[in-house]
Amino acid sequence: MADDLDWERLDSRYADDLILFRSRFDRLRHPGSGEVFERLVLESVDWVNCVAVTEDGRLVMVRQFRFGIAASTLETPGGMVDPGEDHAAAVQRELREETGFGGGTWSYLGAVEPNPAFHDHLCHHWLAEGVRPLGEPRPGRGERIEVVSMTAAEVVRSARDGEIRHALALSALSRVLDLWGTRNAEVAD
Amino acid sequence: MADDLDWERLDSRYADDLILFRSRFDRLRHPGSGEVFERLVLESVDWVNCVAVTEDGRLVMVRQFRFGIAASTLETPGGMVDPGEDHAAAVQRELREETGFGGGTWSYLGAVEPNPAFHDHLCHHWLAEGVRPLGEPRPGRGERIEVVSMTAAEVVRSARDGEIRHALALSALSRVLDLWGTRNAEVAD
Numbered sequence: 001m002a003d004d005l006d007w008e009r010l011d012s013r014y015a016d017d018l019i020l021f022r023s024r025f026d027r028l029r030h031p032g033s034g035e036v037f038e039r040l041v042l043e044s045v046d047w048v049n050c051v052a053v054t055e056d057g058r059l060v061m062v063r064q065f066r067f068g069i070a071a072s073t074l075e076t077p078g079g080m081v082d083p084g085e086d087h088a089a090a091v092q093r094e095l096r097e098e099t100g101f102g103g104g105t106w107s108y109l110g111a112v113e114p115n116p117a118f119h120d121h122l123c124h125h126w127l128a129e130g131v132r133p134l135g136e137p138r139p140g141r142g143e144r145i146e147v148v149s150m151t152a153a154e155v156v157r158s159a160r161d162g163e164i165r166h167a168l169a170l171s172a173l174s175r176v177l178d179l180w181g182t183r184n185a186e187v188a189d
Numbered sequence: 190m191a192d193d194l195d196w197e198r199l200d201s202r203y204a205d206d207l208i209l210f211r212s213r214f215d216r217l218r219h220p221g222s223g224e225v226f227e228r229l230v231l232e233s234v235d236w237v238n239c240v241a242v243t244e245d246g247r248l249v250m251v252r253q254f255r256f257g258i259a260a261s262t263l264e265t266p267g268g269m270v271d272p273g274e275d276h277a278a279a280v281q282r283e284l285r286e287e288t289g290f291g292g293g294t295w296s297y298l299g300a301v302e303p304n305p306a307f308h309d310h311l312c313h314h315w316l317a318e319g320v321r322p323l324g325e326p327r328p329g330r331g332e333r334i335e336v337v338s339m340t341a342a343e344v345v346r347s348a349r350d351g352e353i354r355h356a357l358a359l360s361a362l363s364r365v366l367d368l369w370g371t372r373n374a375e376v377a378d
Contacts, residue, residue: 005254005261005333016205016212019229020307023207026256030333037331039256040208065194066305067215067228072194073305112356115303116255116262118209123356142226144194144219167301167312171356175369182367 007031012041020044020080040118047114048091049078049168050126051176052101059155060101060131063146066166074148074158075169077101078123087124095128099147100137104130109175114168125172152177196220201230209233209269229307236303237280238267238357239315240365241290248344249290249320252335255355263337263347264358266290267312276313284317288336289326293319298364303357314361341366 007028015023021042029036052060065072077098081090088106096102109125139145150158158164159179173179196217204212210231218225241249254261266287270279277295285291298314328334339347347353348368362368 005252005335007254007256007333009259015207018204018212018231019214019227021229023205023212025208028256030331031254032333033330035330038208040210041257042207063194065196065220066302067196067217068230068307068309069302069305070198070309071305073302110351111354112359113255113258113262113354114356116258116260116355118257120257120259122354141222141224142219144196144221146194162299165300165302165311166305167303167356167360170301170363171359174359174363174371176371178367178371180364182363182365 004031010036018042042119044080044119044121045083046081046087046090046111046121047078047123047168048081048087048094048126049076049123049172050091050095050106050128051076051109051172052095052099052104052128052131054101054149055104055130055132058149058151060095060099061148061150061155062098063148064144073166073169074164075166076172078168078172081124088126091124091126092128095131096134097138097140098143098145100133100135101131102134103132104128109172112168112171123168123171125175127176193220199225207231231308233269233308233310234272235270235276235279235300235310236267236312236357237270237276237283237315238265238312238361239280239284239295239317240298240361241266241284241288241293241317241320243290243338244293244319244321247338247340249284249288250337250339250344251287252337253333262355262358263353264355265361267357267361270313277315280313280315281317284320285323286327286329287332287334289322289324290320291323292321293317298361301357301360312357312360314364316365 010027024041079094111122199216268283300311
């Protein structure tokens, strides 16, 4: 069945540079009707974030102003992979820059497609256990970040209260913490 | 502390129409240094998706070609809210159009910010229990969708295998199913 879902790409054109993205318009042929449609792709590098846990079991979180919603958010540390950089290196660099924390044992939690309808990038999630302060944070000139130390219970409460609403932060956290008290029993198998 | 994180917006300009988004560039003043930076905001309507469960406990899922990653994905039903439409109405309309299913009892699972760094929209998650086929699917001319009926265990397996990687589909599913076998015990409180 999967072949029958695939659209044929006829051509692509690039439009404005969008700082974070290169915008591309593809023309594609519908696999059923043959009709041609124009569709947007926002090309970018991959993103990374991490659930960073200190030696005494506290989570290292960050608050920062987010331009899309014009408000500050509570999130997991993370950011964009530099061109040519490995995502494992990127996430350790971002944690160090944003919070001053590092070290510990790192495990890969997997990747998600933030929105495959128009984004081509992945967000890679990592768990860092036993991190410790290595020095002062080193945010970029264009960043302003507050470091927040929280218990696991406080993080779960912040998710349930709606204080943490960043889908990619919740995605990383959901692989380590039972955020929602899920109700498997209600869905028969 | 939150006030200290807020950036002052100096002005905004709109750029290309991006089919799904209106692209806006804001100039903002850093709350610490006073330096001015230009930042991208992609304005759009909100999105919706749902965990749709039939009367016999199966999940109604969809496969479709996604232009951002140029591959087909396995997802929860959903889409964009029409201008002026309520998200509760939008999600029921999208389920009906994409799958032909409807009816049942609907509960709101909450909203997430898909990426507040540059998106201004929310994605609203719904649970629909006891849905049933009401007729044929009615996809739009620019859509091609396969309806897939799965058990909860198959959905969990597809998440763990990486077949479901759409962050917003996983976000909705994670509020109903224990997708990851979370390890709360490893994070001391």
